[in-house]
Amino acid sequence: MASKILHRIRRTIVKEGNEEGTQQEKTEEFPEISELVDDMEGLSTHLSGKLSFGSDPLYSNIEEMCPEEEDMVFVEHEDDYDDESLNEPRNEACSFQGGISSCNLLTRQLQESWKKSRIRIVQEKLCFEATQASVVQEGSSRYVLYTVHLIKSGRFDRNPGSITRRYSDFEKLNRLLRKLFKSHMADITFPRKKLHKNFASDTIAGRSRAFEQYLSHLYSVPEIRCSPVFLQFFYLPDLTTGQELLRSGHYKEAMGNWSNAFHLQDKLGGRDLDHQIVTLAALTVCSQELDRLKEAQEYCERALQLLEKHDQHPFLGPLLQSNIRLCWKITKDKRQSEAWLQQLQDNGLEISNLPSLKELLIKEQFV
Incomplete structure (x- = not known):
C-alpha cells in the first residue's frame, strides 16, 4: 500500500512539472499572455472565487442583480475603485460552495463600491454673468444698459433669471448698502465713475466684469443677501x-x-x-x-x-x-x-x- 501511494505522488509531481513546462512554452510563444496575467494580478488577490456569466441556472438571474448603467444617476470621474468593500472575509466572497446568496453579497459590494467612487455631490452656486451691454440714446441723455443673468451652477439651469440695469442703478444700490452695512461693505469695491470714455468698448467690458464680481461679493455676505434692499x-x-x-x-x-x-x-x-x-x-x-x-x-x-x-x-x-x-x-x-x-x-x-x-x-x- 505504501509503495502504491509513493508511486502516485511521483506521478503527480511529474505531471505538474510537465504542465509548468508547457505553460512556460505557451507564455514564450504568446508574450501578451504574460502581460495580461501581470495586469490582473492586483485584482485576483481580492477576488478568490469565480463569477460565472454562462448558462448555469444558478446565475441565470445575473441581469436582475446588476441593473443597467443608464438606470443609475451619477457624475462620472476616472478614480479607481474603492477596495475597502472588497477586503471582506473570505466566507463572504462569491464561490460555488457559498451558493447564490454569497454571490449576491459580492455583487452588491462591487456595485456600492463602484457607485461611491463614481458619484460626486455637486454643490450648487449662484453665478452672476453680464451677458450683454448696449448703449441707449433717449433724447439728449445717453447711457449703457447692462444685462446680468443669475444662473445656478452645478446643474443645467433651464430658467435663469435676468436683470437689465444701468450704472446709476448699481450706484444707488451701493449707497444704500453702505449706509446699512458699513462694516461688511468696507472691503467691497465698486467701479468708479469716469469723466471720459464712458462708452468705449474697453470701459463697458471692464465694468461688466466689475459688476459680476460686485454682485458675487455682495451675495457671499449672509446679512446682505437676506436684506430687502439687495433682494x-x-x-x-x-x-x-x-x-x-x-x-x-x-x-x-x-x-x-x-x-x-x-x-x-x-x-x-x-x-x-x-x-x-x-x-x-x-x-x-x-x-x-x-x-x-x-x-x-x-x-x-x-x-x-x-x-x-x-x-x-x-x-x-x-x-x-x-x-x-x-x-x-x-x-x-x-x-x-x-x-x-x-x-x-x-x-x-x-x-x-x-x-x-x-x-x-x-x-x-x-x-
Missing part, C-alpha cells in the same frame, strides 16, 4: 412693470415680467414671502386669463403651500377660492381647499366679502 434690487422693477401691464389687461406681456420675477426670487433663495405670494398670485391670474387653467392651478397651489402656516395672510382666502374654482374646471380634487376655507370661516373670516386675486393685485403697493 428687491433684482425683482422689484419686474413686479411694478408686471402690475401696470396687468392693470391694462396686457396679460401675455405681463406674464413675461412675472415669470422673470419668479425665477429671480427662486435663484435668490425665496427669502421674501410677501413678494413671492404676490408673484404666484399674479401668475395665477395671468394664466387663467390666457386660458392656461392647469398652469394657473399649479401656481395657485404653490402659493397655498407657502401659506400653510400663515392663516392671517390677506391673499390666503382669495387664493383658496381661486384654487377651488380652478380644480373644479380641470376636474381635480378640491376637498382639501374647501376644508381649509371652511376652517377659516369658522375662525371668523367673512368669505362673502373677500376680494378677488385680481383686485388685490391691482391695489398692491410694492414700495
Whole structure:
C-alpha cells in the first residue's frame, strides 16, 4: 500500500512539472499572455472565487442583480475603485460552495463600491454673468444698459433669471448698502465713475466684469443677501412693470415680467414671502386669463403651500377660492381647499366679502 501511494505522488509531481513546462512554452510563444496575467494580478488577490456569466441556472438571474448603467444617476470621474468593500472575509466572497446568496453579497459590494467612487455631490452656486451691454440714446441723455443673468451652477439651469440695469442703478444700490452695512461693505469695491470714455468698448467690458464680481461679493455676505434692499434690487422693477401691464389687461406681456420675477426670487433663495405670494398670485391670474387653467392651478397651489402656516395672510382666502374654482374646471380634487376655507370661516373670516386675486393685485403697493 505504501509503495502504491509513493508511486502516485511521483506521478503527480511529474505531471505538474510537465504542465509548468508547457505553460512556460505557451507564455514564450504568446508574450501578451504574460502581460495580461501581470495586469490582473492586483485584482485576483481580492477576488478568490469565480463569477460565472454562462448558462448555469444558478446565475441565470445575473441581469436582475446588476441593473443597467443608464438606470443609475451619477457624475462620472476616472478614480479607481474603492477596495475597502472588497477586503471582506473570505466566507463572504462569491464561490460555488457559498451558493447564490454569497454571490449576491459580492455583487452588491462591487456595485456600492463602484457607485461611491463614481458619484460626486455637486454643490450648487449662484453665478452672476453680464451677458450683454448696449448703449441707449433717449433724447439728449445717453447711457449703457447692462444685462446680468443669475444662473445656478452645478446643474443645467433651464430658467435663469435676468436683470437689465444701468450704472446709476448699481450706484444707488451701493449707497444704500453702505449706509446699512458699513462694516461688511468696507472691503467691497465698486467701479468708479469716469469723466471720459464712458462708452468705449474697453470701459463697458471692464465694468461688466466689475459688476459680476460686485454682485458675487455682495451675495457671499449672509446679512446682505437676506436684506430687502439687495433682494428687491433684482425683482422689484419686474413686479411694478408686471402690475401696470396687468392693470391694462396686457396679460401675455405681463406674464413675461412675472415669470422673470419668479425665477429671480427662486435663484435668490425665496427669502421674501410677501413678494413671492404676490408673484404666484399674479401668475395665477395671468394664466387663467390666457386660458392656461392647469398652469394657473399649479401656481395657485404653490402659493397655498407657502401659506400653510400663515392663516392671517390677506391673499390666503382669495387664493383658496381661486384654487377651488380652478380644480373644479380641470376636474381635480378640491376637498382639501374647501376644508381649509371652511376652517377659516369658522375662525371668523367673512368669505362673502373677500376680494378677488385680481383686485388685490391691482391695489398692491410694492414700495
